Amino acid sequence: MAASPSSAATERRGIPGAQFVEDVQTYLTQSGLDVSSALAFLQERLQQYKFVEMKLLAQQRDLQAKIPDIEKCLEIVATLEAKKNAGEALIADFEVSEGIYSRARVEDNDSVCLWLGANVMLEYSCEEATDLLQKNLQNAKASLEVLLTDLQFLRDQVTITQVTIARVYNWDVHQRRIRSTASASTDP
């Protein structure tokens, strides 16, 4: 059996849950709204949901770009470490300025410097750097998980609101039809 609508219509991270309407007639009388103001209210809600969805999608894109970046960092640190353990130097072409490359020989490197942001760069041993990057990677993945759950919740609210709009609209059309057939039969 499905959970009752009232228990599901809570909120998540400040996103209010959409109210499921059991019966349009009762909903309108209870909220004291006529059809057009009820529709206007629901449309506004829908717009708000869409706005939040856009924000969350932007965050999702950021995180999804960040994760491969961290993986790239881990890869180069691992390469440096492997080279050190093999007693070889890493020879690499690197960009000195846009489109200009020069050759570098990196040997006996026990450490790397990580740019921490806020104009701070810190020197780490390769092991420490790997640990830190791993932690960052896990954090980013965890945030992405949470974000995806938020998005799912939000999408449910969007769907509920869309369905409610369609139902209020259909109910109104139905009522009008009843009224017009009623008046047509009374005065032919």
Add this chain to the structure above:
Amino acid sequence: MQQGAGSETVVTWEDQLNINRFSKLNNRFHEIEDDIKAEKERNENLEDASNELILTDEDVVRFQIGDVFAHVPREEVEDRIELMKEDTTKNLEKLEEEKESVLAQMSELKKVLYAKFKDSINLEED
């Protein structure tokens, strides 16, 4: 997604949950499609790279690690690319599997929802 002819069909919470589920599955379906496309492209690029490696007569090639082009022996690059290809192939298989399961669930829901709402509901994309 919803379009009605104004007929009255009672929509229960359970129906709403089914519609929600369908909507989320449909969304996931599109995400999977995008992922499959990206992964296929990656696979093709790797394929191109390994073909180029067969043609080249250099012993050391530039291989991008992080943001630099490391000088790596050709054999090692070949191995690395092989591993990357295995990775993308595995990913592709997983995505295809998920796509199948999503599609199956969607058609189940379609049956249920169309049985109840007939042509008052439209679950197709144009």
